[in-house]
Amino acid sequence: LLIETVFDTLNAKAALFAVNQVFESRAIKLPVMVSGTITDASGRTLTGQTSEAFLISMSHFPLFSIGLNCALGAADMHPYLKTLAKKASFLISAHPNAGLPNEFGEYDETPEKMVDQIEFFLKDDLINIIGGCCGTTPDHIKAIAELASKYSPRNQF
Numbered sequence: 001l002l003i004e005t006v007f008d009t010l011n012a013k014a015a016l017f018a019v020n021q022v023f024e025s026r027a028i029k030l031p032v033m034v035s036g037t038i039t040d041a042s043g044r045t046l047t048g049q050t051s052e053a054f055l056i057s058m059s060h061f062p063l064f065s066i067g068l069n070c071a072l073g074a075a076d077m078h079p080y081l082k083t084l085a086k087k088a089s090f091l092i093s094a095h096p097n098a099g100l101p102n103e104f105g106e107y108d109e110t111p112e113k114m115v116d117q118i119e120f121f122l123k124d125d126l127i128n129i130i131g132g133c134c135g136t137t138p139d140h141i142k143a144i145a146e147l148a149s150k151y152s153p154r155n156q157f
Contacts, residue, residue, distance in 0.1 A: 004035040004095070005070045005133075007046035009057040012036075016061045031064035033093055033129075037071045038080050051080040055088055067093030070133045073100055073109060074117035081126045085154060091128035092154055094121055098135030107135020111143035118144060122151040129153075 001019060006012040012034055023029055036054045039046045045054060051068070058066055066088055068077055074096040085092050096118070099109030114136070121127045130148050132140050 001030055002033045002035060004033075006034060006036045006054075007039065009036075009045075009047070009049060009054060012058060016058075020061075032061065033065045033067070034058050034061075034063055035067045035069040035093055035095060038068060038077070039071050041076070043080060051083045052087055055084055059089075063090045065091035065093045065129055067095070067127070067129065069093075069095035069131075070097060073097050074114055074121070076100075078117075078120055078124075078126075081121060082124065085124075085126040092126060093129035093131070094118075094127050095131040095133045097133045098137075098140055101135070109135065111137070111140045114140055115143045115147045119147060122148065125154050127154055 003012055003015045016032070016034070019032060036045055036051070038044065038051060044050055049057065055066060066084060068080055068084070077094060077096045081092065081094055096114070098107040098114055102108055114132070118130060121130065130144055132144060
């Protein structure tokens with residue numbers, strides 16, 4: 001399960017509580033991923049948390065992974081993933097946008113440009129799971145998958 005585009009950890013905690021109730025009532029267990037959203041260059045969620053505070057707020061649950069998605073392109077997401085990768089005991093995921101929206105709300109970043117930026121996540125050993133969010137197309141995902149196949153997942157946890 002992926003609880004994503006989290007900008008308020010109270011909502012994420014409520015979702016995790018509900019997930020846990022379903023797991024218990026059905027006697028099942030599935031991997032759970034949580035992905036937060038850093039909203040702008042301040043490096044904070046909409047409710048004001050840093051990526052480190054987001055991680056700490058989510059660490060009570062046995063997550064499969066924690067990560068970031070949406071709101072930022074790959075280049076802008078890099079420093080916040082670096083913080084998560086240094087501190088997290090979970091796998092790290094990243095699902096960046098294809099850049100930022102233009103004045104028409106469209107995303108102009110090509111698959112080639114996006115993979116050039118994502119390659120730094122892989123070279124810096126920051127992530128275990130990679131995908132795309134707003135503006136990504138099947139061509140973006142194909143290019144990302146081809147790039148990721150050349151690297152090993154993060155191993156620092």
